[in-house]
Amino acid sequence: MQMSKKTEYSIHAMIYIASVNGGHKASINEISENMRIPREYLAKVLKHLTNKRFLVSSRGIHGGYRLAKAADKISFLDILEGVQGPFKINICDNKECCPAFNYWEGIQKYLKTSLSEMTLGKLDYKKHFQKSKK
Numbered sequence: 001m002q003m004s005k006k007t008e009y010s011i012h013a014m015i016y017i018a019s020v021n022g023g024h025k026a027s028i029n030e031i032s033e034n035m036r037i038p039r040e041y042l043a044k045v046l047k048h049l050t051n052k053r054f055l056v057s058s059r060g061i062h063g064g065y066r067l068a069k070a071a072d073k074i075s076f077l078d079i080l081e082g083v084q085g086p087f088k089i090n091i092c093d094n095k096e097c098c099p100a101f102n103y104w105e106g107i108q109k110y111l112k113t114s115l116s117e118m119t120l121g122k123l124d125y126k127k128h129f130q131k132s133k134k
Contacts, residue, residue: 007083009037009045014054014079018071018120019128025064052082072121082114087112 032039092098
């Protein structure tokens with residue numbers, strides 16, 4: 001399984017927005033600069049995340065983005081599947097044709113569980129973002 005750039009940027013944007021959530025709404029320019037995501041591409045990513053109800057956006061001079069629900073309720077798996085669809089390792093996915101099926105199925109389950117347990121609320125924002133309000 002390879003993560004697309006859209007998924008990677010989505011996770012990075014959500015991490016940054018979670019780091020300031022409650023402090024202020026994060027602007028597209030702020031996210032772009034801090035996470036080094038091209039602004040034009042970020043605009044599409046943020047629109048998608050808003051449409052998927054991960055984010056709430058507001059316009060105007062004090063506009064920006066904030067999480068639609070608590071950071072501890074948004075897992076990395078939620079974000080990944082919201083962008084790419086169901087999580088699946090495409091290696092040896094047919095039990096009838098692949099003698100290593102059980103091995104890969106175990107890895108699939110482990111990764112899915114790990115991604116579902118890791119939420120935005122479990123990250124150490126103070127260590128990585130000086131401006132964080134968390």
